[in-house]
Amino acid sequence: MSNVVDVSSPTGQRSAKPALARGWARLLEDYTVFLPFLVILIACMMFVPRFATATTVSGVFVNASIVAIAGAGMTLVIALRGLDLSVGSIQGLVTCVVATGLTSAGVAGGVVGGIIVGAIVGAVNGVLVGYLRVPAFVATLGTMGIIRGAALLLADGGTISADNAALEALATSRILFIPTPFLFAVAVLLAAYVLLHRTPFGRHVCAVGGSPEAAADSGIRVQRVTFVVFVLSGVAAALAGVLLCGQLGSATGSLGIGFELQVIAVVVLGGTSLAGGAGNLVGTMIASLLLAVISSALNLLNVPSYYQYLATGVLLIAALAFDSGHRYLAEKHALEAR
Numbered sequence: 001m002s003n004v005v006d007v008s009s010p011t012g013q014r015s016a017k018p019a020l021a022r023g024w025a026r027l028l029e030d031y032t033v034f035l036p037f038l039v040i041l042i043a044c045m046m047f048v049p050r051f052a053t054a055t056t057v058s059g060v061f062v063n064a065s066i067v068a069i070a071g072a073g074m075t076l077v078i079a080l081r082g083l084d085l086s087v088g089s090i091q092g093l094v095t096c097v098v099a100t101g102l103t104s105a106g107v108a109g110g111v112v113g114g115i116i117v118g119a120i121v122g123a124v125n126g127v128l129v130g131y132l133r134v135p136a137f138v139a140t141l142g143t144m145g146i147i148r149g150a151a152l153l154l155a156d157g158g159t160i161s162a163d164n165a166a167l168e169a170l171a172t173s174r175i176l177f178i179p180t181p182f183l184f185a186v187a188v189l190l191a192a193y194v195l196l197h198r199t200p201f202g203r204h205v206c207a208v209g210g211s212p213e214a215a216a217d218s219g220i221r222v223q224r225v226t227f228v229v230f231v232l233s234g235v236a237a238a239l240a241g242v243l244l245c246g247q248l249g250s251a252t253g254s255l256g257i258g259f260e261l262q263v264i265a266v267v268v269l270g271g272t273s274l275a276g277g278a279g280n281l282v283g284t285m286i287a288s289l290l291l292a293v294i295s296s297a298l299n300l301l302n303v304p305s306y307y308q309y310l311a312t313g314v315l316l317i318a319a320l321a322f323d324s325g326h327r328y329l330a331e332k333h334a335l336e337a338r
Helices: 010-030 034-047 054-079 087-131 136-155 165-172 180-198 200-210 212-217 222-248 259-269 281-300 305-337
Strands: 159-161 250-252
Touching: 034 281, 054 087, 054 180, 054 200, 054 222, 054 259, 054 281, 087 136, 087 159, 087 165, 087 222, 087 250, 087 259, 136 159, 165 180, 165 222, 180 200, 180 222, 180 281, 200 212, 200 222, 212 222, 222 250, 259 281, 259 305, 281 305
Parallel strands: none
Antiparallel strands: 159 250
16 A cells, blocks of 8 residues: 555645745745845845946955855854854955965965965964864954964055956956856855765764764764864965955955954854854855845945944844844743753
């Protein structure tokens, strides 16, 4: 006798509809940021002059890509229940390293050197947090200041030229009308998605973020997982620095100030909880596009730049409030279910 449920029967309908409803509810919960992104995008297209042009759309994609690439690393860190406040300083230092290396080592040498610097800073953060057990907030706050100072020293308080056709092409070219940085960002986020959701290492990251003690008791090497995650975050921030250097054609030690707040904002707004245990990389990408749309719209409306920091802060507070409310309701439902 067949065990297949006849969905055309009343019983089949009763069992299928709740499952479908739960599926839609879960989808809306995971990608809540998509709705405000869609609303703001439509509003900008309707009311902001020159927004719906090829130049503006390309700029949105490029700006979102730089934040999203760093956001991929930050998503892993927050899934681990940590924070990396040094990503902005890493970005600034890497732009200076790449610009300096262009004259002595060429494009390949400058880019590789910048990525190595990002990995080294990430390794330092990983040692401090993973092996020396320094709280992530404190450790990365310290390295943020040190790396910022190193960037200012390397630039000698001025501007380093990074005028190079190959580097500029890497950051500004297009493939089938799609900016190369956006394709690069999609590739990075896809790799991070596979790592987080399809590998044992990703499961270990979520387990450590959920409960480090339980993860250690189950045999997971918490220190090594923490170390690798911070190295990946440093590399992701370095990649964002390489693209920024190519986009601007120059570098200064002050580049990337406040960048860490944008990255944390898009990760949390994208649905990755500060409580750890899971990461939402698709949400990170959508939130990066949302932030880039808002920034472009404010620029087109000639709104002063400091209002853009205000918008980022408001979005971050809204995301944190939503995350806290979501966790409260989840804990409440868990208690009621007992």
